[in-house]
Amino acid sequence: MKVIEKFESGKGLRLSEREIPEIGPGEILVKVMAASICGTDYHIYSWDKWSQKRIKPPLVAGHEFAGEVVKVYDDVKRIKVGDHVSSETHIVCGICEFCRTGRSHICQNTKILGVDIDGAFAEYVKIPAANAIINDKNVAPEYLSIQEPLGNAIHTVLAGEIIGKSIAVVGCGPIGLLAVNVAKATGASKIIAIEVNDYRLNLAKELGATILINPLKEDVIKRVLEETNGLGVDVVTEMSGSKNAIESSFKYLKLGGRMSMLGISNENISIDAANDIVFKGITINGVVGREMYKTWNQVNGLIASGNLDLNKIVTHRFSFDEFEKGMELMGKGTCGKVVLYPNN
Numbered sequence: 001m002k003v004i005e006k007f008e009s010g011k012g013l014r015l016s017e018r019e020i021p022e023i024g025p026g027e028i029l030v031k032v033m034a035a036s037i038c039g040t041d042y043h044i045y046s047w048d049k050w051s052q053k054r055i056k057p058p059l060v061a062g063h064e065f066a067g068e069v070v071k072v073y074d075d076v077k078r079i080k081v082g083d084h085v086s087s088e089t090h091i092v093c094g095i096c097e098f099c100r101t102g103r104s105h106i107c108q109n110t111k112i113l114g115v116d117i118d119g120a121f122a123e124y125v126k127i128p129a130a131n132a133i134i135n136d137k138n139v140a141p142e143y144l145s146i147q148e149p150l151g152n153a154i155h156t157v158l159a160g161e162i163i164g165k166s167i168a169v170v171g172c173g174p175i176g177l178l179a180v181n182v183a184k185a186t187g188a189s190k191i192i193a194i195e196v197n198d199y200r201l202n203l204a205k206e207l208g209a210t211i212l213i214n215p216l217k218e219d220v221i222k223r224v225l226e227e228t229n230g231l232g233v234d235v236v237t238e239m240s241g242s243k244n245a246i247e248s249s250f251k252y253l254k255l256g257g258r259m260s261m262l263g264i265s266n267e268n269i270s271i272d273a274a275n276d277i278v279f280k281g282i283t284i285n286g287v288v289g290r291e292m293y294k295t296w297n298q299v300n301g302l303i304a305s306g307n308l309d310l311n312k313i314v315t316h317r318f319s320f321d322e323f324e325k326g327m328e329l330m331g332k333g334t335c336g337k338v339v340l341y342p343n344n
C-alpha cells in the first residue's frame with residue numbers, strides 16, 4: 001500500500017510502499033478515504049526539536065482521517081465491516097489511575113497514532129476498535145477527517161460556559177479557526193480573533209469572528225480592552241503557544257475569566273501571578289486531546305446540527321502524491337485544513 005512516512009531522522013517525509021498491516025485482538029483495519037494534515041504532521045515533516053525527541057523512524061505519519069472498515073478481528077463486536085469510521089488518536093492503557101477515573105485523555109501511558117505508532121497517511125490503517133468513532137455516511141469524508149482537531153477546539157471552547165460570553169481566540173491556525181467556528185455555533189457573544197497571518201485572520205472572519213486583531217499591526221491589549229468596555233474578555237482560548245501572546249492575554253482577560261490553554265509553547269512564560277491570577281480570580285485550565293468520549297459526542301452533534309462551516313474550514317485538497325504541496329501551505333500558513341486523498 002501507499003504511505004507517507006518518515007523514513008529516517010531528518011527533514012521531510014517520503015511517499016513509499018508498505019505491506020498492508022495485519023490486525024490482532026481488539027483491532028480493525030480501515031481503508032482511508034481522506035486524511036487531513038495536522039500541525040503535528042508538519043512538525044514531523046520539518047523535524048523540529050519536539051519531533052527529534054519524540055519520533056522514532058520509520059513511522060507512517062498522519063492521524064486525522066475518515067475511512068471504511070474492511071476487516072475486524074474475531075473478538076470485535078461494536079464495529080462492523082462496511083462502517084465508516086474516524087479515530088480517537090490517543091491510544092490509552094485503560095488501567096492507570098486516570099483511565100480508571102474517566103480521564104483517559106490524560107492517560108499516563110498514551111500512545112498517539114501517527115506519532116508513536118504507524119498512522120493514517122496510508123491506504124490502510126489499523127486502530128483499536130475501542131478508538132473507532134462511527135461516522136455518518138452522508139457527510140463527506142473530507143469533513144469527517146477533521147473531527148479530531150475539531151474535538152480539540154470543542155474541548156477548549158466548551159471547557160466552561162460560553163453562551164453569551166465574549167471570547168478571544170489567540171492563534172488562528174486550523175484549531176483556532178475551528179474554535180472560532182465552534183464559538184459561533186455555541187452562542188458566544190463576541191468573538192475576537194488574534195492572529196499574525198492575514199490569510200488566516202480573514203478566514204477567521206468568514207468563520208464567525210467579529211473582531212480581528214493582527215498583533216503585528218496593533219496593540220492587542222489596548223484593542224481588546226477597547227472592544228470590551230475596558231473590562232477584558234470573559235474567555236481566552238490560547239492556541240498560539242507564543243510567549244508574547246500568552247503573556248498579553250493575561251492582561252486582557254476579565255476579572256473572574258477563564259483561560260483555556262491548548263497551544264504548546266517552547267519557552268517558559270512569565271506571569272504576574274498575584275495580580276493577573278489570584279486577585280483577578282481567574283480559572284486556568286490545560287486542554288489535552290479530547291474527553292473520551294464525551295467530546296466525540298459533541299463533535300458528532302455539532303456536525304449534525306449543520307451550524308459549522310466545514311466547507312470554509314477545508315481549503316485545500318491533494319492526492320498523497322502531491323503531499324509536499326500541502327506541507328508547503330502548512331509552512332506558509334496560507335490554508336485552513338488541508339486534506340489528502342490516498343488516490344486521485
Ligand SMILES: [Zn+2]
Nearest residue numbers: 038064148149
Ligand atoms: Zn491532529
Ligand SMILES: [Zn+2]
Nearest residue numbers: 093096099107
Ligand atoms: Zn491509562
